[in-house]
Amino acid sequence: MPTNKKLLILAGDGIGPEVMTQVKRVLDWFAKNQALKFDVEDDLVGGCAIDKHGMPLTDETMAKAMKADAVLLGAVGGPKWDNLPFEIKPERGLLRLRKDMELFANLRPAIVFDALAEASSLKTELVAGLDIVIVRELTGGVYFGSPRGIETLPNGERRGINTQVYTTSEIVRVARVAFELARKRGRKVCSVEKANVMESGVLWREEVTKLHKAEYSDVELSHMYADNCAMQLVRQPKQFDVIVTDNLFGDLLSDCAAMLTGSLGMLPSASLGAPDANGRRKALYEPVHGTAPDIAGKDLANPLACLLSLAMMFRYSFDLGSSADLLEQAAKNVVAAGFRTGDIMAAGCTKVSTTRMGDEILKELDRLAK
Ligand code: IPM
Numbered sequence: 001m002p003t004n005k006k007l008l009i010l011a012g013d014g015i016g017p018e019v020m021t022q023v024k025r026v027l028d029w030f031a032k033n034q035a036l037k038f039d040v041e042d043d044l045v046g047g048c049a050i051d052k053h054g055m056p057l058t059d060e061t062m063a064k065a066m067k068a069d070a071v072l073l074g075a076v077g078g079p080k081w082d083n084l085p086f087e088i089k090p091e092r093g094l095l096r097l098r099k100d101m102e103l104f105a106n107l108r109p110a111i112v113f114d115a116l117a118e119a120s121s122l123k124t125e126l127v128a129g130l131d132i133v134i135v136r137e138l139t140g141g142v143y144f145g146s147p148r149g150i151e152t153l154p155n156g157e158r159r160g161i162n163t164q165v166y167t168t169s170e171i172v173r174v175a176r177v178a179f180e181l182a183r184k185r186g187r188k189v190c191s192v193e194k195a196n197v198m199e200s201g202v203l204w205r206e207e208v209t210k211l212h213k214a215e216y217s218d219v220e221l222s223h224m225y226a227d228n229c230a231m232q233l234v235r236q237p238k239q240f241d242v243i244v245t246d247n248l249f250g251d252l253l254s255d256c257a258a259m260l261t262g263s264l265g266m267l268p269s270a271s272l273g274a275p276d277a278n279g280r281r282k283a284l285y286e287p288v289h290g291t292a293p294d295i296a297g298k299d300l301a302n303p304l305a306c307l308l309s310l311a312m313m314f315r316y317s318f319d320l321g322s323s324a325d326l327l328e329q330a331a332k333n334v335v336a337a338g339f340r341t342g343d344i345m346a347a348g349c350t351k352v353s354t355t356r357m358g359d360e361i362l363k364e365l366d367r368l369a370k
């Protein structure tokens, strides 16, 4: 690489810093062994930023994120900040990053490692070999629509309001990401909404259908209501290849899909913007799991979701497919060798700490790279 790529690391709260420590060790490994040099800068987001600056994301941090080649994020939030006013809650920091960087496409793969098929809450044969991706719209819908707020009515009752809203261009750009991705995989897209009860869902279905006809008829397209999709995900998850859906449904369905893999601690994600004139996309990578306050600071968290998010960064931001493959293979091998954090522990396996999981990954990278 001619110039060093700029990474901004926002470890956040709870288990975020612990899992991110392992990411940094792995980044050092790639710097040493594969000459992948990154300029890494750390900053604050979420509760830790509230404690220091009184807000979950400062303008300075936002500006750094805009300039970075990629942002890696741990997790935000925790009980300490639960009772703050809505506008300065830790989650607002993450939502601002997504919105201001225009990261409209959130890729959430749910892949079942062979060795973990039995850790799933579903029967092994239903999940063995599962490999699906949820493409979640991330900058629109009810998360950001207006009007929004809580108002007091003349009769003294209060009313909470959020608005589900999508424009054609918002639907088309995320559907395009899903179709393009499907072309590189199983060539199937299932588009998910509630067109039976929501006009925004009717529009969603029409626009996805139009785009499919015009440009992607080589990909198989189906439509599903979101409630049915939740059911199908736990009934027959392998029927899916790529699922494309809105912000709120994507939030729910991706947690559900994540659990099919045995633990939320396994699931990475990539949030991508539109490519600019040079083909460069703004991007943020984060594990799907949250801050897990109950185990935070105890060296118990599973760092694999965050490490697999790093692999996604290699692949999607820097076209380093072979480095991504290497890291993913190391994760698979370590889990297959029986090293397990508490969330994926099984009989006969070795229970390890966050740090020890990092050690094992580094050892396995050494072994694979020989
Ligand atoms: C997620 C999380 C976030 C969301 C929260 C932390 C704001 O649940 O990334 O899935 O609702 O999008």
Ligand code: MG
Pocket (backbone or CB within 6 Å): 251, 252, 255
């Ligand atoms: Mg969520």
